[in-house]
Each structure stands twice: as C-alpha cells, then as structure tokens.
Amino acid sequence: MITQASLSYATLIQRPPLWALAGTIIAVAFYVRAVIGFGSGLISVAVLTLIFPIKEVVPVVLLLDLLGSTLLGAYDFREICWPELRWLIPGSVIGLALGSYILADTDAQNLTRFLGIFILAYVVYALVLKPEHLPQAGLPWGMPLGIFGGIVGSLYGGGGPPIVAYLQMRHLDKRAFRATFQGIALTDNVLRALIYVALTLLTWQLAVGFLLLIPPVLLGLWAGNRLHMRINQRAFLMGTLAVLAAVGIKYLIP
Structure with a gap:
C-alpha cells in the first residue's frame, strides 16, 4: 500500500501512477462540485489523505478549490x-476568526461530533x-449561519454544511444555489x-504540484456541469x- 508519498511536483512528475491516481480522485471530487455546487474539498481531503x-x-x-x-x-x-x-x-469572516481562536484553545474532536449531529439532524428534518417544502429563511439568517460556516471552515477546512442549509431554506433554484455558494466559498x-502562506504551509513545490492537477479539475467541472444542466x-x-x-457521518466517525 502506498503511504505518505509527497504531493509535490517532484514526486508526481517522477511517479506517473501517483499522478494519475491523484488526478482521478480530483476529477471525481470536482465532478460532484459542478453537479451540486459543493463537496470537492471533503471528497479530495478524505481520499487523498489515505x-x-x-x-x-x-x-x-x-x-484547487480556489480554482474551482x-x-x-x-x-x-x-x-x-x-x-x-x-x-x-x-x-x-467573523466565523473564520472565531474558529481560529477555538482551534487554538479547544479539543476540536468534540466539536466535530456536534457538527456531525447537527448536519444529520438537518438532513432528517x-x-x-x-x-421543496422547507420553511423560508429570512435574509438576516445569513449572518449567524455564515458565522457558523466560517467556524466550521477554520476547524475542518470547509464551511459548506451550514451555508448549504441556509441556501436550501432560501429556496434558490439549482443554478442560483451553485453560483451563490461559489461566492462564499471564494471568500473562504x-x-x-x-x-497558509503566512504560516508557510504552502510551499513552492506544493504550488507547482497543484499546477499538475489543474487538468483533472477542468475535466471534472466540465463533466459535472453537463449533468447539472440536465437534472x-x-x-x-x-x-x-x-x-x-x-x-x-464522516464527522461522527473518530
């Protein structure tokens, strides 16, 4: 089993099978992103970290998400x-700042379980x-749910679930939902x-490795967009x- 291989340019270019595997994962993740507007980060991180x-x-x-x-x-x-x-x-923006503070001073695992319960409760609801019969949320609900989404983004790398819940209860059509979600995702x-740049987590080798994965992103977005327009x-x-x-479910699993 391949473990702990680098995602840098040097490794990917020297090991084409790894490049192809990473590219396939990315293409699938961004296919989902184009179809429903979110989910690429969760899928990519969950599988690539294996x-x-x-x-x-x-x-x-x-x-990659920034590009998408x-x-x-x-x-x-x-x-x-x-x-x-x-x-x-x-x-x-407020939530991202609060989430950074929480991450520094709190055990995020308990918060992860709370988030998983919140998401599944909303899905059941x-x-x-x-x-299509969800209650209509007023515009001001965007502030607290935006804060919640920002906190989730700081702790787990993507604040999608609270934002998705809000936009669903605004009853936007599929195209408007996807478009509006990209606006908040781009800010995040x-x-x-x-x-990441300030903390030197983003290195030159990783940035160049990202360039090698752009084609799968484009392929996934193109294919997913075709389905989005048809469903x-x-x-x-x-x-x-x-x-x-x-x-x-993922957030409930340790």
Whole structure:
C-alpha cells in the first residue's frame, strides 16, 4: 500500500501512477462540485489523505478549490444572488476568526461530533418535510449561519454544511444555489490561502504540484456541469442532502 508519498511536483512528475491516481480522485471530487455546487474539498481531503500527508493535501486542495470556485463563479456570475452574500460574507469572516481562536484553545474532536449531529439532524428534518417544502429563511439568517460556516471552515477546512442549509431554506433554484455558494466559498478560500502562506504551509513545490492537477479539475467541472444542466430541481436537492449526510457521518466517525 502506498503511504505518505509527497504531493509535490517532484514526486508526481517522477511517479506517473501517483499522478494519475491523484488526478482521478480530483476529477471525481470536482465532478460532484459542478453537479451540486459543493463537496470537492471533503471528497479530495478524505481520499487523498489515505495516500499523501495531510499537511500537503490541505494546502493543495485549497488551491484547487480556489480554482474551482473562481471558474464556477465566473461561469454562473449572472446567477449569483448578491443579497445573500451581503449577509453571508461578513458572517463568514467573523466565523473564520472565531474558529481560529477555538482551534487554538479547544479539543476540536468534540466539536466535530456536534457538527456531525447537527448536519444529520438537518438532513432528517429536510427529508421529513421534503426539501421543496422547507420553511423560508429570512435574509438576516445569513449572518449567524455564515458565522457558523466560517467556524466550521477554520476547524475542518470547509464551511459548506451550514451555508448549504441556509441556501436550501432560501429556496434558490439549482443554478442560483451553485453560483451563490461559489461566492462564499471564494471568500473562504482566499482568506485561508493567505493564512497558509503566512504560516508557510504552502510551499513552492506544493504550488507547482497543484499546477499538475489543474487538468483533472477542468475535466471534472466540465463533466459535472453537463449533468447539472440536465437534472431537475428535486434531483438536485436530494443530491445535496445525500452529500450532506455523507459529511455528517464522516464527522461522527473518530
């Protein structure tokens, strides 16, 4: 079994099978991202860390997510619901700062279990009511759920679940949902990239290794976007809940 191989440019270019394996994982992750708007970070980190060191995986996946958010955001730019972002982005920034403080002074494992329970409770709630019949959330709810998402982003590398719950309860159509999520994801990605650079977690070798993984990202986004345009709204909503359920289960497993 291959363990602890480097995700750097030098290793990937010298070991094509590793490059192909990492590329396949990335392509699948970004296929899911294009179909439902989120999930690439969770899938990439969960699988790539079985092969590569987590301290290398997280910064590289962050760059890949930054690329994915930029491309999807640009593609769907006209579909972005700006009023949502006016509440979500300030909340997310506050949450990222709070999450950094919590991470420094608290055992994050207990918080992980709480997050898993919260996500699964929401999934059950949404399934019982049916996603299309969820109550309408007011715009101001974007602030507390943005803060919650920012905290989750600081602790676990992606604040998707609380933001997904909020956008579902805003009853956006699938394209607007995906576009708006990219706006908040882009904010999160840029802030965390600056933190990683400041902490020297993002090295030159990893940055060049990221360049080798751009083609799989583009392939996954292209293929996933084709499905996104074809599925109906209910299939889209059920897909988001399925990914949320997988996230919740993952957070409950030590």
